[in-house]
Amino acid sequence: MNNFKNKFYMGLIFFIFFIIVIRLFHLQIIKGEVYNKLSEQNRVRIIKIPAPRGIIYDRNGIPLVENIPSFSVSLSPEYTQNIDIKILSEILNIPEEEIANKIKKKPESIYIPIRIKENLTFKEVAMLEARKSEIPGLIIEIEIKRHYVYKEATAHLIGYLGKITEEHIKNNPSFRELPSYFKVGQAGLEYIYDDKLRGIPGEKVVEVDALGRELRLIKEIPPRKGEDLYLTIDAFLQESAYETLKNYDGTFIAIKPDSGEILALVSTPSFDSNLFVEGIDPKYWTALINNPKKPLLNKAIQGLYPPGSTFKVITALAGLEEGLITPEQILTTCHGGLSFGKWTFGCWRKDGHGAVNLRRALAESCDVYFYELGRILGINRISKYAKTLGLGSPTGFSSDEKNGLVPDEEWKKKVLKTNWFLGDTFNTSIGQGFLKVTPLQMALVMATIVNGGIKYKPTIIRNMQPEFEKLNLNQNNLDIIKDALIAVVNEPSGTAAQARSNLIKFGGKTGTVQVVSKKVKEKFSYKHFEHHAWFIGFAPLDTPEIAFSVIIEHGGSGGAVAAPVAKNILEGYILKKRQLNVEN
Template identity: 35%
Template sequence: MRDRRDTLKNPQQELRIFRMRSLLAVVLVVTLTGLLMGRLVYLQVVQHEVYSTRSEKNRVRVEPLPPTRGLIHDRNGVLLAENRPTYNLTLIRERVVDLDATLALLVELLEISDEEREAFHVRSRQRQRPFQPALLMSDLDETQIARLAVNRHRLPGVEVEAQLLRYYPDAEIMAHALGYVGRINAEELQRLDTGRYAGTHFIGKTGVERFYEDVLHGQAGLRKVETNARGRVLRELGRTDPVPGQDLTLTLDKELQTLAYELLDGRRGSIVAIAPKTGEILAMVSAPGFDSNQFVTGIDVASYRALQNDIDLPLFNRAIRGQYPPGSTIKPFLAMAGLVEGVITPDRAINDPGYYQLPNDSRRYRNWLRWGHGRVDMERSIAVSNNTYYYSLAHELGIDRVHSSMSAFGFGQRVAHDVFGESAALMPSREWKRGRFGQPWYPGETLSVGIGQGYWQVTPLQLATATAVLANRGEWVKPRLASRIGDEPVEGTLPDTQRDIVVEHDGWWDRVFSGMEKVLSGHEGTARRTGAGLEYRMAGKSGTAQVFSLGQDQRYNADELAERLRDHALFMAFAPLEDPQIAVSVIVENAGGGSTHAAHLARAMTDRWLLDDEAPDVEELREAMDNDTGSVAGN
């Protein structure tokens, strides 16, 4: 019989089991230790650079340094656009715990209106890349800064930054020429170079600021800083300084620009002055203007609506986008076209009975002087602004030659080099009408074009440019606004400048100029009262552009019309005649005859430029225009 202890306990078997388990435990421990050591080696050696960089990023931050925007000066060094210190409110979304709650607190602290609240939320979501601050508000006042400082602990990720902000000392006068900068919007963010615009919140929106954005902006810099666990900067580790934008010197003369704005005296209109020999734009005014500084920090909704709804359209740049019938101001250009095409000679005369009739047409196209001017040659046709002469000339030329000849002077085209947003206006042709209306061109429409009416539309800048080409005896010099970028002058010969107008006899220019001089100095000249007392020889031409058409037997009476239905007053001129230094175009909306209103303004501009006269008294000038009875409708 076996011992029960043998069946209950087997020391040898237990020893084997113990040894096996111990071996397995050792193998497991060694394996796990090996895996742990391998992982440590992998992390510390193989992945050293990766985790070192991540660790560094936790305490080192790269911050953009926005460049200083270049300044803008006039031709005499007078500052037109500067940068002034200001405080901006920015937000870094990645550092904000609850964005909606933070924005709600900011709205409460800053007392933002309900209308601005939505824009405020949109700005909070605009950024260029992660950890880049979004600009919420510019130009904070002292009260707002104090409130933010007291509540700083409640606003993680919100900072008040000192920054230079664009400022225009003569905002209303220069608004249309300079343009303005404004906040970068979401659409612009998509196309901008994020590296170059890192930390930048503003970009040129219109005018010179827009056209020369690449020059004025500069290149953003960077600085590397060490921060603590709360993100507070401890020290600066390195820096790449930003490259400031280049300063820009314009051809504009601030004093002449200011005079032009004051001469318009709140009336709707435009004055443009150009130096014919160089193409330098000396003044380019559109009135009324507006305060462009409002747009830099973001104009409030109520103010913007007020500008939009203003019946005088202060936001509309009449100098480059306003399109007006040129009226009789085009008669010297048409006379040159007639000479070049061999349709007329300087001495050829017609007899004016007060109207013109097309062959086999009973309709009478009337001269502004209903009983006619009698015998009229080319020079007298310009001096007295005879319509019948130009009805006849336009009919003989035909619309095709009228179109090509006037295009040579720049009508119907964008004429300037660096004027952002310029309109080409309209120089009509057969092709244009067929494409626009699907209709043929009629002879009567050519007659309307012959006196600057009908479909023909020009901008004040176009008219001034054409006058400069005329003053240069056909030599084209493309108009421009910039004279120097930094210390480098802008190239004199600009690309895409039109071909010069070459004539067979140089004396033709003299004959046309003689007619234009008689406008101001001749006993029959339509602007003879304006030319009284001139100290230099001046060539000019008045014009009156119809706002609506009259019937064949209707007569124009301004006193019976609402103010905005009255004719526009135009005048173009250059002086001195023998060596032109300035060419001017003036358009005053709904002012009546060009020889009474616009001519006086052109004279004041040339006086200031050539004689360095002080600005005329606006009240005296208005009285002179009111007393001037030398003007008649249609000239």
């Protein structure tokens, strides 16, 4: 009996020993790596360090975007169970519920701290440091915050930053390894060149005690700063354009005619990009997206408008290139309108322009002249030259720019299931009807006219090799058009005569786009029934350095509104440069 008991106890001991060995094998061999990591996490904290983003400069080295220091506070996830939320709430002036919700949304990795608040005041930092022993796992960091120097003036051009979203992670899985509070480009150049600007994050390995307090730095891999961007933008022209346009709904875009470099791009109303850096207030965001004036829309490349009388430049060039008119030829006599069947196509000057040639027709914007020229050309030839000059297709500047529309007989039959009529040609020849263009496209048309027929692909990055196409256009015909555009501003009868400047001589073409019928406009006085006002131009006269377009939505007359706006932008630009030279 005793022998049996001894064997039983011996067997039990061996069985228990066997279980212990198996358990040790499981813990140390099979699960060894897992528990080793957990052990390390109890004494080591790995903190990701955002890389300073690259600075964005204008063509003269003036920073448009810069980085400034900022404090933030986070909590290490493994210590959140022991946090007294009330202390943080009192110091940071954040509701306890909001802090609790942030803690509940723990990151996937224990190495990623939970961001509680950014842009701390010095008082908040001091109070947190004083009570650090009461808040296990507290992390206070000095960060680099993005600052947009020109605020609303560059918002549509440069864009803004925002936190990483699921959409970002879907498009770029490597983002999953970054803390959710890291900022990435959301719009504009910040988005397009995010990979270059963002740089490479670093990390800091820190030994901590049981309360999460830092004891010593074990290892640090410094972040690598993002690349700087040097733009073709002129900060003074950009600022002058915004200051002039800020009380209008519209856009201004300027191009260097001999390279296609964008010198300025402003769209109004605008928004302050800095409001996105700290996380935009939901109410402000809702107001932005619901605003009928569409402040988030970049009207320079996404706004679609009939070009109005600015299109007469293309109709005139088509007539010259096809050899159907000469500059001196009196093509028609304007009596204030043209009758066609039961319809009357009026001229903006009700008492008429009388006998007009090409130069006077452009300078005084005679509609009847261009009705007749359109009849002679036909829609297909008008369409051909419009497309040759870049209308109806994107310029290649941005992936989100609009195509616009250049209609012809085939388009109308395919899309509207009806025939093209001569009345459609009349409307197209003066820039009305089905035509749709972007302000960027019209600025490029002007650049191509004054640079000798070279169509450049617009660029925003400095020192890039320009891409261009030399169009088969007669230089003499281009000179004829340019001379007439000079008369638009600089002769008393020109439609933009009131915009003449003593500081800078410039030329161009006005345009007034009818939004509703004359009967409706006369019956109602709503602001949104007013015409759109266009002006496309160039300066200075002899050797143009700027080609530009400006449109004022519901502004009225191109000659009375858009051309003076262009004048004010150019004069403001010159005065800013003069002031800088005096100060230097």
